[in-house]
Amino acid sequence: xxxxxMAKLSWIYDLYRLGQDSAxxxxxxEVQRRILEHIVQGIGADTGSLSVRADVGDELVLTARxxxxxQAIGMQIKKGQGVIGWVLEHAEPVLxxxxxxxxxxFKDYEPCRESTEPGSSxxxxxxxxxxxxxxxxxxxxxxxxxxxxxxxxxGSVLVNMVxxxxxxxxxxxxxAARIQSLSDMNKKLAxxxxxxxxxxxxxxxxHLAAGVAHEINxxxxxxxxxxxxxxxxxxxxxxxLDGYEQAQGDPAKLAEVEALKKKVDMGYLKEDVPxxxxxxxDGISRVKKIVQNLKxxxxxxxxxxxxxxxxxxxxxxxxxxxxxEIKYKAEVNKTYGDIPDIKCLPSELNQVFMNMLVNAAHAIxxxxxxxxxxxxxxxxxxxxxxxxGKGIKAEHIKRIFDPFFTTKPVxxxxxxGLSLSYSIVQKHNGHIDVNSEVGKGTAFRVWLPIQQxxxxxxxx
Amino acid sequence: MHRIMLVDDxxxxxxxxxxxxxxxxxxxxxxxxxxxxxxxxxxxxLERAHDAKxxxxxxxxxxxxxxxxxxxxxxxxxxxxxxxLILSGYADLAAVIGAINEAQxxxxxxxxxxDYEVGATLTQALAFxxxxxxxxxxxxxxxxxxxxxxxxxxxxxxxxxxxxxxxQVKWGPDGAVLLYEEDF
Numbered sequence: 001x002x003x004x005x006m007a008k009l010s011w012i013y014d015l016y017r018l019g020q021d022s023a024x025x026x027x028x029x030e031v032q033r034r035i036l037e038h039i040v041q042g043i044g045a046d047t048g049s050l051s052v053r054a055d056v057g058d059e060l061v062l063t064a065r066x067x068x069x070x071q072a073i074g075m076q077i078k079k080g081q082g083v084i085g086w087v088l089e090h091a092e093p094v095l096x097x098x099x100x101x102x103x104x105x106f107k108d109y110e111p112c113r114e115s116t117e118p119g120s121s122x123x124x125x126x127x128x129x130x131x132x133x134x135x136x137x138x139x140x141x142x143x144x145x146x147x148x149x150x151x152x153x154x155g156s157v158l159v160n161m162v163x164x165x166x167x168x169x170x171x172x173x174x175x176a177a178r179i180q181s182l183s184d185m186n187k188k189l190a191x192x193x194x195x196x197x198x199x200x201x202x203x204x205x206x207h208l209a210a211g212v213a214h215e216i217n218x219x220x221x222x223x224x225x226x227x228x229x230x231x232x233x234x235x236x237x238x239x240x241l242d243g244y245e246q247a248q249g250d251p252a253k254l255a256e257v258e259a260l261k262k263k264v265d266m267g268y269l270k271e272d273v274p275x276x277x278x279x280x281x282d283g284i285s286r287v288k289k290i291v292q293n294l295k296x297x298x299x300x301x302x303x304x305x306x307x308x309x310x311x312x313x314x315x316x317x318x319x320x321x322x323x324x325e326i327k328y329k330a331e332v333n334k335t336y337g338d339i340p341d342i343k344c345l346p347s348e349l350n351q352v353f354m355n356m357l358v359n360a361a362h363a364i365x366x367x368x369x370x371x372x373x374x375x376x377x378x379x380x381x382x383x384x385x386x387x388x389g390k391g392i393k394a395e396h397i398k399r400i401f402d403p404f405f406t407t408k409p410v411x412x413x414x415x416x417g418l419s420l421s422y423s424i425v426q427k428h429n430g431h432i433d434v435n436s437e438v439g440k441g442t443a444f445r446v447w448l449p450i451q452q453x454x455x456x457x458x459x460x
Numbered sequence: 461m462h463r464i465m466l467v468d469d470x471x472x473x474x475x476x477x478x479x480x481x482x483x484x485x486x487x488x489x490x491x492x493x494x495x496x497x498x499x500x501x502x503x504x505x506l507e508r509a510h511d512a513k514x515x516x517x518x519x520x521x522x523x524x525x526x527x528x529x530x531x532x533x534x535x536x537x538x539x540x541x542x543x544x545l546i547l548s549g550y551a552d553l554a555a556v557i558g559a560i561n562e563a564q565x566x567x568x569x570x571x572x573x574x575d576y577e578v579g580a581t582l583t584q585a586l587a588f589x590x591x592x593x594x595x596x597x598x599x600x601x602x603x604x605x606x607x608x609x610x611x612x613x614x615x616x617x618x619x620x621x622x623x624x625x626x627x628q629v630k631w632g633p634d635g636a637v638l639l640y641e642e643d644f
Contacts (some may be wrong), residue, residue, distance in 0.1 A: 214548075218472075220474070220571075228480055279476070
């Protein structure tokens with residue numbers, strides 16, 4: 001008896017595996033076709049078809065056929081439409097040993113079994129928790145021994161398992177789709193966060209640009225003006241020189257030259273030209289330093305590769321960038337400890353330091369002190385930026401790392417600075433400690449591992 | 461001789477300005493003989509304003525301790541007739557509004573500046589100030605002639621303009637005459 005095959009454990013096991021293994025990776029139609037093939041073989045049928053409930057509505061959709069022309073796949077079957085429609089409506093198995101056209105149960109029967117001489121067929125409903133999820137039909141050609149009532153009863157038991165497998169497949173598919181959409185969303189989030197980071201960077205750079213412009217315009221202003229003065233001086237000097245050249249041939253003109261010399265105040269020129277040169281050189285080197293600092297700060301390393309970095313030089317160049325912001329507000333004390341180079345993304349960490357320094361300056365109302373300290377503890381280093389400003393209120397401290405949380409007036413802060421600092425530090429597998437007392441000041445301590453191989457995922 | 465005060469927290473700026481201005485400024489039309497005094501602390505500049513009269517004061521905007529607007533406001537309280545200017549590398553809208561509404565400045569000059577522009581602006585500012593003072597003098601004269609102002613009051617105004625603060629005697633609690641007002 002071919003049906004005995006179905007009762008074999010190995011056959012059941014294979015069926016079970018079909019629904020498990022291949023499901024997430026392949027299209028559901030292919031998985032269903034294989035399940036059907038397995039059943040058709042197991043039952044010893046010649047052909048078979050499988051329909052499952054459509055995503056929406058009450059109809060069934062023909063999803064797999066074995067030994068039958070595949071054109072009908074995808075066809076919709078309504079309640080009461082043909083044999084399958086009858087099973088869908090009554091949720092009972094049906095055994096056919098005669099031409100269904102003669103059976104009164106199938107009055108609207110449309111011959112969808114193209115096999116020329118239908119011998120016998122069984123069509124089972126597939127149920128899942130009393131809910132019909134599809135139908136399974138197997139057919140034998142006229143020449144083969146026809147199905148019997150016993151076959152149908154026998155199969156009903158096994159078909160339950162087919163239901164489970166089909167349902168399993170569907171769940172697997174759903175899960176895979178959900179995972180896919182979650183990871184898509186995750187990717188979008190990561191992109192959005194990257195953009196946020198970039199826009200916060202741009203916002204803070206824009207904010208600083210004003211200060212930097214001031215700092216650059218000052219030296220440019222006086223160096224440019226000094227060049228004008230120098231030009232004037234040189235004209236006067238050349239006039240005196242010309243006078244002397246003429247006086248060489250004509251000593252009578254010497255008195256004239258002396259008068260000119262007095263008029264241009266050679267004494268003053270001798271004194272002022274070196275001063276002018278020194279001041280101008282100082283101005284130019286200041287501009288050079290600012291440009292160098294901007295370069296160090298941005299690090300022109302957009303790559304996401306960890307570099308061995310001296311944190312102190314990063315802090316220094318950042319400090320120079322924000323110096324305009326700070327110098328009118330606070331004096332800066334640096335107590336650098338003996339810390340090794342660490343493996344990190346320097347430009348991102350500079351962004352963290354910049355944010356904390358600007359915050360510290362903003363926290364100071366009139367005039368205060370900002371203290372920068374560094375140190376090492378085990379395989380971690382820390383950088384502490386502390387101010388003696390107004391401090392953070394207890395009810396705010398839990399929210400300071402929340403995106404868009406700010407107590408600064410509109411237009412002064414984006415509320416993203418600390419939130420992005422947090423994710424940058426987290427990405428470096430570090431953490432930030434905050435200590436704040438209203439009226440006394442705030443200290444942020446950034447902890448970073450000295451060595452790490454890979455950048456972690458920012459969770460926030 | 462017109463007395464000019466320059467205030468900036470950056471000594472190099474002050475030196476460069478003093479060099480380029482020299483002893484006379486011109487815009488190609490008017491010419492003024494000038495004497496320049498420089499201060500790199502607004503507080504020291506205000507102290508000096510108690511003692512000496514200036515025709516024109518030009519200040520930086522961003523300075524530690526006191527910004528340009530606050531400084532010029534205080535200066536205006538001491539010497540309302542001096543023309544006020546700001547020379548700044550950067551100022552946001554709030555600063556410009558403060559400079560115009562509170563310090564009532566005559567011009568705002570950007571850093572880096574053009575030497576000729578600074579010279580010409582200062583000349584025009586001095587010419588403007590001359591015109592204002594002339595106007596005031598003539599108006600006072602008319603008032604005296606019309607009997608609205610006594611000869612003494614006119615003399616008081618002249619003295620006050622010449623030496624700011626001389627007509628306003630401040631008394632201490634013990635009856636002493638205070639020469640400096642510490643808390644302006």
